[in-house]
Amino acid sequence: MTKKKFDFRKKLFIKNRLVILNESTFEEIFSFRLTLMNVFVTFTLGGIFLILVTTFIIAFTPLREFIPGYSSSELKRNATELAIKSDSLENALKKNEAYIKGVQKVLKGELDYAKFNKDSILADVDEPSEVNMKASEEEMKLREEVAKIEKEQGESKTKKNKSDKK
Numbered sequence: 001m002t003k004k005k006f007d008f009r010k011k012l013f014i015k016n017r018l019v020i021l022n023e024s025t026f027e028e029i030f031s032f033r034l035t036l037m038n039v040f041v042t043f044t045l046g047g048i049f050l051i052l053v054t055t056f057i058i059a060f061t062p063l064r065e066f067i068p069g070y071s072s073s074e075l076k077r078n079a080t081e082l083a084i085k086s087d088s089l090e091n092a093l094k095k096n097e098a099y100i101k102g103v104q105k106v107l108k109g110e111l112d113y114a115k116f117n118k119d120s121i122l123a124d125v126d127e128p129s130e131v132n133m134k135a136s137e138e139e140m141k142l143r144e145e146v147a148k149i150e151k152e153q154g155e156s157k158t159k160k161n162k163s164d165k166k
Contacts, residue, residue, distance in 0.1 A: 012037045 013035050020030040057063060064070045135143070 012040075 016034055018032040018034055065072045
């Protein structure tokens with residue numbers, strides 16, 4: 001078994017000649033001195049190069065749009081624009097509905113005209129969502145530590161500046 005491996009290693013580096021002949025005149029047109037290892041390395045490097053070139057062509061050209069899962073940049077841009085427009089239209093619709101409800105209340109007599117104001121109705125619609133803006137204990141500790149560090153750095157800079165001026 002070890003002899004076969006040794007023979008294979010020898011065969012990899014045996015020099016062979018590839019000759020191309022003119023069949024009618026037997027004139028040598030082209031010849032190469034090759035080993036199996038040279039052929040293997042050449043084909044391997046060629047394959048890797050071909051894969052890389054194909055990958056770059058697909059990745060950086062519009063050809064990637066033909067691969068499932070990739071969408072065109074124009075389609076993405078249009079989708080974001082439409083999302084923004086739909087959000088703004090939704091907000092405008094909510095404001096209009098609130099205004100119409102207010103007008104209906106006035107017309108039905110459920111609300112005095114003096115209390116009816118477009119700005120107050122719109123303010124009710126634009127109420128901010130409830131978000132906890134209070135700092136936690138951990139955040140307060142971190143703020144105190146950062147303040148101490150900044151204070152120490154400020155004191156060391158002022159000491160350096162005073163010593164530089166002397």
